[in-house]
Amino acid sequence: MHTSMAGTGIFTDILDGDVYKYYSDGEWKTSSSGKSVAIINPATRKTQYKVQACTQEEVNKVMEMAKSAQKSWAKTPLWKRAELLHKAAAILKDNKAPIAESLVKEIAKPAKDSVTEVVRSGDLISYCAEEGVRILGEGKFLLSDSFPGNERTKYCLTSKIPLGVVLAIPPFNYPVNLAVSKIAPALIAGNSLVLKPPTQGAVSCLHMVHCFHLAGFPKGLISCITGKGSEIGDFLTMHPAVNCISFTGGDTGISISKKAGMIPLQMELGGKDACIVLEDADLDLVASNIIKGGFSYSGQRCTAVKVVLVIKSVADELVEKVKAKVAKLTVGPPEENCDITAVVSESSANFIEGLVMDAKDKGATFCQEYKREGNLIWPLLLDNVRPDMRIAWEEPFGPVLPVLRINSVEEGINHCNASNFGLQGCVFTKDINKAILISDAMETGTVQINSAPARGPDHFPFQGLKDSGIGSQGVTNSINLMTKLKTTVINLPTPSYSMGDGFISRL
Ligand SMILES: NC(=O)C1=CN([C@@H]2O[C@H](COP(=O)(O)OP(=O)(O)OC[C@H]3O[C@@H](n4cnc5c(N)ncnc54)[C@H](OP(=O)(O)O)[C@@H]3O)[C@@H](O)[C@H]2O)C=CC1
């Protein structure tokens, strides 16, 4: 087990003075821009790390290398690709400590959760290697006589081929996990990969990329370009060498999808996941799921519970139970594993505060006093929220949760479906028949019955409807999305039905 700190030990190569390098052509490099981008520690609000501000020429170079490296990678046997991925996964897990440390410092993720993110990422890489070996090794065989008017003269062989260069852009909240959830399927499927990490989270990503480097992947196959999305984002996403974009983040994804060329897109965007609570629900179970779903990582999860829709008759009891649990949440530094830590940036904290003040002006009931110090916002449950309040519709991406009291299940479903988001939702009831009907009626990519929304386990399909996304994630779906079908048709001179009598005479 390695105990090195970020940027030390096996990671010293990735640092140049106090600025982290970018990764291109199998080497760690300093940008010719001479400029760096500061990563602010959300808790201290001081510069924690610096990364290179890469130039357009450096992007061009990386794309050129990615194109040529992909050609030979596609000819590398599948089992060898899988072997390298397993190696990268092992190195990553072995070095969880320094990577988790960077997560704590640049995105204020609690220390334990940061370790979990790295371990989960290693497991995802390995699972992807195993799944890839199975599903990419299989194809389809079709015979022509199953379609009207055809004899059995055509044998159609279908296999999956890579797309080329995949551009991966993960968000700040799971920089490592949502990077490898794009990298591993791309690579196992025979693609090359260009990573643009989120600025908050870039250093954790650079450490993770170094684990792939140490595993011995060919030069140019994986690259990592750092810099502000607002500055180099368009150049990357509109680059002619890119054959697929896999993006997770906010509304930026909507503008990317309008600008991208005719290439497959995998978009995982925002959510306003509703928690519908029926009167027969186990309210203790609901309350603990609201705490876990609404407040883990301070609500900065796309799958966080973002609105509670509870039937009026049980609302008082539920709110009391949730209030009691909110009072037990610890608030403070991520290093101390506090439940609630500073949100990612000052602008994010200001946005959350704006939603809270709007709710205050419009008469929401504050279950706790609103408290903020810097980027640290104390957990807040807002009761009696009405549809004219912004927080009924917008995602705070922070530890603030609205409760709307509803008269009927239909009212809850209508509220959920009126949202422009459609990521996940959940319903709590002991009546499984009702749960299924409600699940069918909810316009979201996933509905959880009697549990809070969640993307994991990472091999489950994960998709959003409406503004929440394009395509589906989860290991198998990502591998499929990053491939294209190729068919070869064998045309026979005469129909061939069996190996029985008369077969020689047909030749
Ligand atoms: N559905 C989901 O799985 C998730 C959804 N979200 C949503 O994302 C929001 C905030 O997360 P956040 O990370 O800030 O999301 P953003 O959409 O702001 O950023 C996501 C990624 O896109 C990059 N980026 C920014 N501008 C561009 C551009 N013009 N072209 C290409 N890339 C760009 C960012 O880089 P840089 O950091 O350098 O700006 C980052 O790597 C949340 O409010 C939530 O709605 C977040 C996480 C998960």
Ligand SMILES: O=C(O)[C@H](O)COP(=O)(O)O
């Ligand atoms: O980006 C997110 O917020 C994640 O996809 C959520 O993942 P989780 O539900 O497994 O925490």
